[in-house]
Amino acid sequence: MINLLPIRRGLVAGLLAASVASPAFAGGKSLACYQQRHQPAVYKTVHENVVVRPAGVVHQTISARYGQVTEKVLIEPERVIARHVPAVTRTVHQKVMVRPKSVGWEWRHIKGVRTLCKVVHPAQYATQARTVVVHPARTVHERVPARYAHRTRTVVIEPARTVTRHVPAVVKTVARTVEVRPASSGWVQVSGHKRCN
Numbered sequence: 001m002i003n004l005l006p007i008r009r010g011l012v013a014g015l016l017a018a019s020v021a022s023p024a025f026a027g028g029k030s031l032a033c034y035q036q037r038h039q040p041a042v043y044k045t046v047h048e049n050v051v052v053r054p055a056g057v058v059h060q061t062i063s064a065r066y067g068q069v070t071e072k073v074l075i076e077p078e079r080v081i082a083r084h085v086p087a088v089t090r091t092v093h094q095k096v097m098v099r100p101k102s103v104g105w106e107w108r109h110i111k112g113v114r115t116l117c118k119v120v121h122p123a124q125y126a127t128q129a130r131t132v133v134v135h136p137a138r139t140v141h142e143r144v145p146a147r148y149a150h151r152t153r154t155v156v157i158e159p160a161r162t163v164t165r166h167v168p169a170v171v172k173t174v175a176r177t178v179e180v181r182p183a184s185s186g187w188v189q190v191s192g193h194k195r196c197n
Contacts, residue, residue: 032189033189033190034187034188034189034190035187035188035190036185036186036187036188037185037186037187037188038183038184038185039181039183039184039185039186040183041179041181041182041183042179042180042181043177043178043179043180044177044178044180045175045176045177045178046175046176046177046178047173047174047175048173048174048176049171049172049173049174050171050172050173050174051169051170051171052170052171052172053169053170054169055166055167055168055169056166056167057164057165057166057167058164058165058166058167059162059163059164059165060162060163060164060165061160061161061162061163062160062161062162062163063160064156064158064159064160065156065157065158066154066155066156066157067154067155067157068152068153068154068155069152069153069155070150070151070152071150071151071153072148072149072150073148073149073150073151074146074147074148075147075148075149076146076147077146078143078144078145078146079143079144080141080142080143080144081141081142081144082139082140082141083139083140083141083142084137084138084139085137085138085139085140086137087133087134087135087136087137088133088134088135089131089132089133089134090131090132090134091129091130091131091132092129092130092131092132093127093128093129093130094127094128094130095125095126095127095128096125096126096127096128097123097124097125098124098125098126099121099123099124100123101120101121101122101123102120102121103118103119103120103121104118104119104121105117105118105119106119
């Protein structure tokens with residue numbers, strides 16, 4: 001389909017130019033009248049989302065956590081030791097016979113005459129001290145219990161780790177003015193013969 005609008009606009013513009021340029025045509029009968037109209041541009045505000053910051057991945061390192069623990073530790077293990085117990089002695093005194101009873105001969109003077117006599121010698125005793133063992137020496141085994149102590153030390157409660165966190169994109173809605181229809185200028189036919197007089 002042929003668009004006749006440009007041809008029509010050109011024709012009208014030519015006729016108007018001719019009527020303005022030629023005063024001989026002034027005062028004639030009007031066949032059609034045209035007025036120049038200016039159409040301003042039409043704008044509207046549109047809202048659109050723009051990415052201020054794109055989505056990404058953040059790696060965050062979390063430090064290890066430490067704490068104090070108290071524990072019972074062995075200082076010296078249980079053991080058995082041998083101990084020598086010396087003998088227990090005491091001193092006792094007892095009467096012992098030094099010389100037994102005996103019969104013998106000896107010279108005696110009886111009334112001035114030397115006489116051989118048979119005599120009895122009684123036993124002789126003496127007190128002697130001696131050491132007796134009350135308890136003999138011995139070896140005894142003694143159990144020595146283990147020895148413990150409490151010690152405080154630092155331990156890792158939670159080791160260091162890296163956490164990956166997804167950061168969403170930051171989107172901002174911005175408003176901007178766009179031209180819907182540009183400004184235009186053209187000739188519009190005035191309807192009715194009265195408008196041309």
